[in-house]
Amino acid sequence: MSTETSGLMSIGDICSETGLSPDVIRVWERRYGFPVPVRLPSGHRRYREDDLRRLRLIAEAVAEGHRPSLAVRADEPTLRRLMTKQDAERHAGILDPLFEAVRALDSDGIRSRLQEAQKGRSLRDFLQQVVAPLLDRVGMAWADGTLDVYHEHMLTEVLEDLLRQMRLDLPPLPQRGSVLLATLPGERHRLGLLMVALLYAASGLRVELLGIDVPVASVAHAARVLKVDRVAVSLSIQSAGETTRRLLMDLQERLPEGCRLIIGGQGAARTRRVDGVERMAGLDIL
DSSP, X not given: OOOSSTTOBOHHHHHHHHOOOHHXXXXXXXXXXXXXXXXXXXXXXXXXXXXXXXXXHHHHHHHTTOOHHHHTTSOHHHHHHHHHHHHHHHTHHHHHHHHHHHHTTOHHHHHHHHHHHHTTSOHHHHIIIIIXXXXXXXXXXXXXXXXXXXXXXXXXXXXXXXXXXXXXXXXXXXXXXXXXXXXXXXXXXXXXXXXXXXXXXXXXXXXXXXXXXXXXXXXXXXXXHHTOSEEEEEOOGGGOSHHXXXXXXXXXXXXXXXXXXXXXXXXXXXXOOOTTEEEOBTTBXX
């Protein structure tokens, strides 16, 4: 990375990570007061990790049709609510009854509505249009006190059962290759891992799951023993950042030669790139 000060990023780094142009970033700085760069003695602008994370969210919001004047002035929780609300409105016909089933702790109702939502949708559309927006909506409701933590836990258990069963019904195709899935130390969110595992299984790959909170050395050792050709790591928003980036660099060095390292999840988009580590866009598996 081209930085003159450790931990700070150049505007070129920011642009490569967000897809924004230098002109756009400078216009936002003048017009809306964000980002506020650090000025080096040389006069060059440098940006913080927090600036990068927020700019990624802003870029996503603007791409979804929100006005820059609103998105740039919004803080991170507000930006996430904007995008969650848009998804909820787009798919209200299925999300509203699902959300009410979660509120009522109606596990049978959640299952039946999820099964109904699968009909007429591709697997990716089911995950992107139903599962992911529902999780976002329930997570936001828990954060603002509308739902309690046990509502979120029940939904998680129902979804884990469903996603595992769907995956186990899909036989691997030997010629398609194999993938090992895990989360890194400190990351305990399992649903993203199961969603990606299901998509890999649907594409014919042999899927091996190590689960959550796995030491880097253990992931690398398992990749060798299982002779997989790729390792996929799921990152949530909570695990994004420089600590995760260092863990990925460590894992990359330990993996067998020729084994691809792929990251996905909301945290992947908010973690600075590591050369040679591939990044999934949404649920587009690699």
